[in-house]
Amino acid sequence: MAGKHTAYDETIVALATAPGIGAIAVIRLSGPQAISICNTIFPAKDLERQASHTLHVGNIVSGGRIIDEVVVSLFKGPRSYTGEDVVELSCHGSPYIQQQLIDACIQAGARLAKPGEYTMRAFLNGKLDLAQAESVADLIASHSAASHQTALQQMRGGFSRELQALREQLIRFSAMIELELDFSQEDVEFADRSQLYALIKTAMEVVQHLADSFRMGNVIKHGVNTAIVGKPNAGKSTLLNTLLNENRAIVSDIAGTTRDTIEEVLNIQGILFRLIDTAGIRDSVDTIESIGVQKTMEKIKEAGVVIYLFDVNELTAADLQKQVQAFEQEQVNYLLVGNKTDLLGIAAAQEKFRDIPGILFISARNHEHINTLKEQLVQKVMSGDINTEATIVTNARHHAALQAVMQSLQDVQAGMDNGLPGDLLALDIRRCLHYLGEITGEITNEDQLDFIFSKFCIGK
Numbered sequence: 001m002a003g004k005h006t007a008y009d010e011t012i013v014a015l016a017t018a019p020g021i022g023a024i025a026v027i028r029l030s031g032p033q034a035i036s037i038c039n040t041i042f043p044a045k046d047l048e049r050q051a052s053h054t055l056h057v058g059n060i061v062s063g064g065r066i067i068d069e070v071v072v073s074l075f076k077g078p079r080s081y082t083g084e085d086v087v088e089l090s091c092h093g094s095p096y097i098q099q100q101l102i103d104a105c106i107q108a109g110a111r112l113a114k115p116g117e118y119t120m121r122a123f124l125n126g127k128l129d130l131a132q133a134e135s136v137a138d139l140i141a142s143h144s145a146a147s148h149q150t151a152l153q154q155m156r157g158g159f160s161r162e163l164q165a166l167r168e169q170l171i172r173f174s175a176m177i178e179l180e181l182d183f184s185q186e187d188v189e190f191a192d193r194s195q196l197y198a199l200i201k202t203a204m205e206v207v208q209h210l211a212d213s214f215r216m217g218n219v220i221k222h223g224v225n226t227a228i229v230g231k232p233n234a235g236k237s238t239l240l241n242t243l244l245n246e247n248r249a250i251v252s253d254i255a256g257t258t259r260d261t262i263e264e265v266l267n268i269q270g271i272l273f274r275l276i277d278t279a280g281i282r283d284s285v286d287t288i289e290s291i292g293v294q295k296t297m298e299k300i301k302e303a304g305v306v307i308y309l310f311d312v313n314e315l316t317a318a319d320l321q322k323q324v325q326a327f328e329q330e331q332v333n334y335l336l337v338g339n340k341t342d343l344l345g346i347a348a349a350q351e352k353f354r355d356i357p358g359i360l361f362i363s364a365r366n367h368e369h370i371n372t373l374k375e376q377l378v379q380k381v382m383s384g385d386i387n388t389e390a391t392i393v394t395n396a397r398h399h400a401a402l403q404a405v406m407q408s409l410q411d412v413q414a415g416m417d418n419g420l421p422g423d424l425l426a427l428d429i430r431r432c433l434h435y436l437g438e439i440t441g442e443i444t445n446e447d448q449l450d451f452i453f454s455k456f457c458i459g460k
Contacts (some may be wrong), residue, residue: 002136002448003041004176007030007089009108010031010110010111011029011030011032011033011034011037011109011111012029012030012110012111012112012113012114012117012118013028013102013106013110013112013113013276014027014028014102014112014113014118014458014459015027015028015102015107015116015458015459016028016088016329016459016460017093017459018457019095019098020093021093021094021095021097021452022093023092023093024091024092024369025090025092025093025095025097025425026088026089026091026092026097027088027089027091027098027101027102027105028086028087028113028374028459029086029087029088029089029105029110029119030080030082030084030085030086030087030090030113030118030121031040031083031085031110032085033109033110034084034085034086034087034110035048035076035085035087036075036109036457037087037105037108037110038072038087038105039090040074040108040109041060041061041062041104041105041108041130041290042056042058042059042060042061042070043058043059043061044056044057044058044059045058045075046217047072047087047243049076050074050332051327052075052076052079053074053075053076054072054073054074055071055072055073055074055077056071056072056074057069057071057072057101058070058072060089060101060104062100062103062107062108063121067100067101068091068092068097068103069092069100069102070089070090070091071090071099072087072089073087073088073089073090074087075088078127078283081118081122081127081351082118082121082122082125083121083122083125083126083127084128088276089101091188106360108169109345111193112458113458113459114453114454114458115164115414115454115455115456115457115458116137116452116453116454116455116456116457116460117453118443118459118460119133119137119453119456119460120133120449120453121379121460123449126139126248128155129157129160129429129440129441130439130440130441131154131159131160131163131398131439131440132155132156132160133441133453134154134156134395134452134454135151135155135159136155137151137435137455137456137460138150138151138154138394138395138460139151139152139155140210140457140460143223143267143272143345144220144267144270144271144272145270145413146220146269146270146271146339147270147338148222148395149218149394150217150221151394153391153392154391154394157393159210159391159393159398160440162206163178163439164434164440165439166203166206166207166436167436168431169199169203170199170203170429171343171431171437172435173195173196173199173429174430174433177422177425177426177429178422178426180313181261185295185325193416194393196416197232197413197416199227200409200412200413200416201413203342203409204406204409204410204430205415207402207405207406207409208406210391210393210402211399211402211406212391213391213393214393214394214396214399214402216382216393216453217392217393217394218384218394218396219271219381220270220271220392220394221271221394222272222303223265223271223274223445224272224273224274224304224372224381225274225276225280225302225303225304225305225405226273226274226276226303226304226305226307226382227276227300227302227303227305227306227307227309228240228275228276228277228278228305228307228379228424229278229300229306229308229309230308230309230310231310231314231315232429234309234310234311234312234314235309235311235340235341235364235365235374235425236278236309236314237277237340238276238339238364239309239337239339239362239364240264240275240277240364241309242289242364242365242370243266243275243370243373244275244372245458246265261271262276262277263275263276264277268374268377269374269379271378271381271382273305274295276303278374283368285307285391291418291441298334300330301330301334304333304381305333305334305335305377305380306327306332306333306334306335307334307335307337307373307377307379308323308327308334308335308337309337309339309364310323310335310336310337310338310339311338311339311340312338312340312341312343312344312349312352312361313340313343314348316354317353317356319428320336320353320356321355321356324336324356325364333380335358335360335373335377336356336359336360336375337359337360337362337373338353338361338362339362339363339364340359340363340364340365341361341362341363341367341368342365342366346361348409350362356404360372360376361372397439397452398439401435401438401439401440404435404437404444405432405435408428408429408431408432411428411431412425412428412429412432415428434440
């Protein structure tokens with residue numbers, strides 16, 4: 001790759017740990033002058049003479065004064081995260097000490113790192129491919145066991161290995177087809193068309209499986225907006241409090257108590273559900289309540305799942321059927337939940353709404369069948385059990401590229417069905433290779449890299 005990303009002749013420095021007060025903080029240097037810069041402020045030893053992957057204790061001295069006693073971790077390139085010389089200074093976690101150490105490094109010749117620059121250097125130096133590099137940010141941002149394991153699997157190269165195996169086979173066939181072009185006058189075929197057809201079929205299955213996993217991956221990575229909606233006094237706020245096991249929302253018998261949306265996060269089986277308690281849906285002359293109802297309608301459109309909660313004692317089967325038809329017409333992903341069965345009784349509620357399938361009857365106040373509701377929420381957003389050891393696509397950029405790969409593979413298949421000549425088939429195969437290369441970074445550009453790594457934290 002040409003341009004500004006090829007010549008990393010500058011040494012960078014940044015705080016590698018979270019900002020703020022802590023027991024220990026880590027300042028990271030990376031670049032060709034990392035060791036010599038550290039030598040100027042760490043007089044205890046000549047680090048140039050020390051072996052890689054060793055620890056050294058001593059004072060950091062700048063301007064004739066001791067800033068802190070630190071532990072220096074030495075990693076000589078290419079055996080480091082970035083592939084360059086890396087020095088990490090473990091100091092006491094005072095923000096003042098952290099800044100003083102960074103300033104001392106800058107005065108000695110380093111510059112402050114940009115967001116994601118350490119991982120970008122790791123990518124450019126061949127320590128990680130682009131898909132693995134992006135998974136580093138996902139690992140740092142992981143918020144559940146599922147998102148952590150999925151990011152870890154990708155960072156270890158699981159996703160990249162699947163793509164690389166596919167890419168190597170396509171390259172081999174592309175080369176054989178293009179070789180045929182050199183002998184076009186002799187009417188010979190070096191690439192077995194039946195094998196190519198089988199390869200394209202297998203590749204389409206692999207790519208389709210990966211693309212389909214994005215729905216699950218998106219849920220694991222970002223969670224699910226879950227709106228609790230219904231008429232006033234259906235028990236929405238009580239249900240929110242019961243799911244969270246705390247009194248988060250105000251509960252009263254007065255209809256219209258909830259005027260604005262209340263949002264909280266609930267982790268169920270490793271999936272984050274962003275629960276949104278909304279104002280009750282009804283016609284109101286109260287200006288503030290009307291605004292709340294309008295927000296409720298907006299949340300329904302934005303939600304991944306809508307819990308439609310209704311009072312089994314008050315709502316009629318005919319009114320519920322109308323609501324179901326409205327959801328179906330708007331293509332809303334919904335759960336029907338009948339509340340307050342402690343008053344009517346589950347058997348009577350089931351009989352009352354017997355013509356409407358799929359209703360879960362609960363008592364939010366008495367915590368009855370709440371676990372079943374949680375299980376149904378997971379089933380609503382997942383197509384099956386979460387297998388985080390399998391490759392799951394969580395990145396929208398990867399998903400878009402996989403869709404482009406699929407289209408190119410379909411074009412190759414159609415070309416073979418229609419008897420297209422080898423030169424045209426080779427063009428479609430090269431297009432497949434291009435999109436696969438975009439995922440792993442074998443095909444990329446500077447603007448794309450800047451955008452991807454700008455979303456990282458400074459010290460990574």
